[in-house]
Amino acid sequence: MKIAIYGREFQDSVLPYVQQLIDMMAKHHIEIWIYADFYAFLLDKINFPDDIQSFNDITSLPKVSFLLSLGGDGTMLSAVSVIGNRGIPVTGINLGRLGFLASINKEGIEHAFQELLIGNYAVEKRVLLAAGIESVQGEPPKIFHALNDMTILKKDISAMITLHVHINGELLNSYWSDGLIIATPTGSTAYSLSCGGPIVVPGSGNFIITPISPHNLTVRPIVVNDESKIRIVIESRSDSILFTADSQTASISTEETVTIQKADYHVNLIRLKQESFFKTLRKKLLWGLDTRNY
Structure with missing residues (x-):
């Protein structure tokens, strides 16, 4: 399986989550393709497997199962612009704040990764x-x-x-x-x-x-x-x-x-089966968090 990774510079406090992801991918013998600028940023911060490969743009990226965006919603939008009309499914691990698009919480990386590996997700076509x-x-x-x-x-x-x-x-x-x-x-x-x-x-x-x-x-x-x-x-x-x-x-x-x-053309956005638009609204906008509801 080939998986692409896209990201931008971020604070060192989230590096352990990135390392966790890379270690899991190496353990499952995933062929990792990482965005070149992001790879340069992480090179002296993360222990990468020896066979990791990088890409500069969509033309240098081979066919992959999906692309993981590491960051917030802004990073996710930038990843979508890199993908263009290739139709590559994309999902985001939220290393930022709100995260409507990058819906996978950084504390839930291990579970989310296992779900992605077995294909336990839906692909939504977004206009x-x-x-x-x-x-x-x-x-x-x-x-x-x-x-x-x-x-x-x-x-x-x-x-x-x-x-x-x-x-x-x-x-x-x-x-x-x-x-x-x-x-x-x-x-x-x-x-x-x-x-x-x-x-x-x-x-x-x-x-x-x-x-x-x-x-x-x-x-x-x-x-x-x-x-x-x-x-x-x-x-x-x-x-x-x-x-x-x-x-x-x-x-x-x-x-x-x-x-x-x-x-x-449209964007293929991955949603894990336990996630939904309404659930994201309730969680991100704090709907229902009122003492009168308890």
């Missing part, structure tokens, strides 16, 4: 966003993908920006705000939630449009069908604004137009 940023100069559009969300944000602390949002060619609203979030159901528990957006169950076939600090208090988040094509025209006193797609960030001109729709 991604695809954005094309079109230049007025007629250059080819810049393409971005995101599992959680995409945002358009003002860069400075001066004036708000105005975002004219069209759904399938019809004007939805002109948002006077600090920015706008377009989120998938997977990303509904991330930035969108902190800005007042709803929690949407993965697989429900929707996107969420959530304004960031809108000037009009009657402007609320809205849920639209994920077959919608969302076109955003920008007005700002600044020459450029900030665009993000999960872990990617770009500066775009106010003369450029952003079109967002469902990507033509």
Whole structure:
């Protein structure tokens, strides 16, 4: 069996958990492929087997059973961007804080690893966003993908920006705000939630449009069908604004137009059989932890 590992730099306090994982994989004679930058970070901190191999990008990674992301949700999103459209199942061991995506707790690595080895898990297909940023100069559009969300944000602390949002060619609203979030159901528990957006169950076939600090208090988040094509025209006193797609960030001109729709591929997210979206909500958001319930 071949298993890939992806990660980024983290605090030394979680190194014993990483060592535990590597030791278990070596014990079961797993062929380990580790992301090159992560391997360089761990080289003098972890005892690796002699036959470990590294990869720089998805083109240098052979066919693997699945990919393990070591870190928090941000690391998981970065791992998804590395996988791209290869369809490799991915799961995360949470070495960070909240961990909606990286749902395997670091204290439960041994049990989770055994479940993964015997295939006692489900694979959920998660929708991604695809954005094309079109230049007025007629250059080819810049393409971005995101599992959680995409945002358009003002860069400075001066004036708000105005975002004219069209759904399938019809004007939805002109948002006077600090920015706008377009989120998938997977990303509904991330930035969108902190800005007042709803929690949407993965697989429900929707996107969420959530304004960031809108000037009009009657402007609320809205849920639209994920077959919608969302076109955003920008007005700002600044020459450029900030665009993000999960872990990617770009500066775009106010003369450029952003079109967002469902990507033509999905992410295969591994969920252990004892885990579920609702269980994760209860655990991570502390639902039900009230003395009146006991």
